[in-house]
Amino acid sequence: MRTPIVRAAALGAATLMIAAGCGTDEEVTDDAAAPPAEAALTLVTGVYPLEWLAQEIGGDSVAVVQLTEPGAEPHDLELTGRQIAEVSEADIAFYVEGLQPAVDEAVDQEAAETALNVADIVELRPATGAHGHDEDDDHGHDHDHGHEDEDDEHAEEDGHDHDHGDYDPHFWLDVELMTETAEALAERMGEVNPDGADQYQEGAERVTAELATLGEAYESGLASCEHREVVVGHTAFTYLTEQYGLEQIGVSGVDPDTEPSPAQIAAITDIVNERDITTIFTEPLMPAATADTIAAETGAQVEVLDPLEGVTDQSPGDDYPSIMLGNLDALSTALACE
Template identity: 45%
Template sequence: MTAVTVAGLLGLTACGGSGTAEGAGGGGTEVVASFYPMAWLAEQVGGPDVSVATLTEPGAEPHDLELTPRQIADIGEADLTVYVKGVQPAVDKAVEQHAKDTSLDAAAAVPTLPAPSGADEHEHGEEHGHEEGRESKVSYDPHVWLDPGRMATIATALGDRLAGADAAHAAGYKARAQSTAARLKQLDQTFRDGLKSCERDTIVTAHAAFGYLADRYGLTQVSIAGVDPSAEPSPARLSELTRRIRSAGATTVFTETLVSPKVAQTLAREAGVRTAVLDPVEGVAKGSGDDYMSIMRRNLDTLRSALECS
């Protein structure tokens, strides 16, 4: 399907960023990944047998992604598109229209948690969504990649799908999926060991991205914004958060790497606590030398310091 045909079908205009997916060289099986964590997983499991193209540019906030006609065509032409339904509505729409049978929704491969309603993960609603329709409406929290245990399950599912799409290299896909899942399970155990004995258990986050991590390791997430990291809280919400920080004895308000830290810094000043970066692993800047595993390990160190874990 050509880009012109796809553009005509969807009636879309191009957005900012490159007109093609950000690619990583490799083998003959073409994989399109929606954003960094799915690209990392595809590269680990696919190895030399795949070429991975990422729709979200390095360092860009994935929730804001719009697709160019060329990127929509890439989704339609790929052997497999790997994405998380509910994170990027433009990708969800393109997959629904052009890649229903050639896609893997990572959120469908694992048990999901209810969607946060508003800014607090414990106030559950039937749907969640960004303003102006920027977020797909789903009944679950889509941030599944922040639980290494769930990522291990997704790795196995991805290995099976790649083996089905490219039978000649099936053994390699399955072996790499098993190896990747084992590394992720070890990371999960490292988190369990590192967070099992802490002075406090409340994490105050910039947006409601860490529900799976909190659920996995017995923490309580209190978020400034909901699923949309760009949403700004009302003065009343900031006052409520200040009270909750003091009540919980929290020492830290966590900022992120891809969104402005100003609101979190303001809240931290008001509450008399410090700030630190807790990375939702939604994107990695070019040349940083980081990957999913190194960022998650750094997150663990940050949490242990903030929660005063022994």
């Protein structure tokens, strides 16, 4: 097993390459305030990874309005009248359908002509239930391999994914899908503001390079591990685990508000004991009580794995790239990667 010092060295090059192009948490807070009058276009969104993309690609010429308050759970967002007006008035309403019902409704009613829906850009994965698989599967594997009809049927039956519909919106944990989204966003920005098209294209190229560096770090860091199981509070990590050949084991389904039953907790506890799993992951915006219960029963440790739905004091970084690298470090430690 590599030591923390070795892991830090392995991630150091990626951190240095990414740092020059990254925004800061302070910038996120500032941009969430009133849009500057000199901005060439205004973009509204409701989740942090899309905000990060817009800021990195658009720079000072784009005013990014974030609908979700810092530290708030984005799935639970309810819009005020003022926020609905911001959706209506924005040049681009940038969102991923199924993530935030209030945003979906506001876009449908107020911004259908200006909407840029990530679900129309990338192929979203079917939503998974508790354990990261269909409820009828007793083996605890993440079986979300594109069998959409089967997974959709079970999603409806188990009732865990009602907020998200049939698809998992957490696409941003796959850097390749983020790259596709960045390119589409730059193109749309250029259509809205042709004078800035070259700038937006350059911004997208910088973001693409950062994402490629992250992808290389993940490929290297997770290539050789003693364990492949990732036990999480809710199955928000399918895009990450599928991309790198890991096995997601979720206590709840993709909806973080779904309370796990005692039977679900007992099933996960048995899996952790049977497979000698050493780490239970919780999230910054999610209570750790269930993870603590399982850890107490199994002797496992509780660590943070961030689904990047927002930036908080508990996040392992202060922006998208640094949080992704923090997640990689947490995974490589938990899975005993070389």
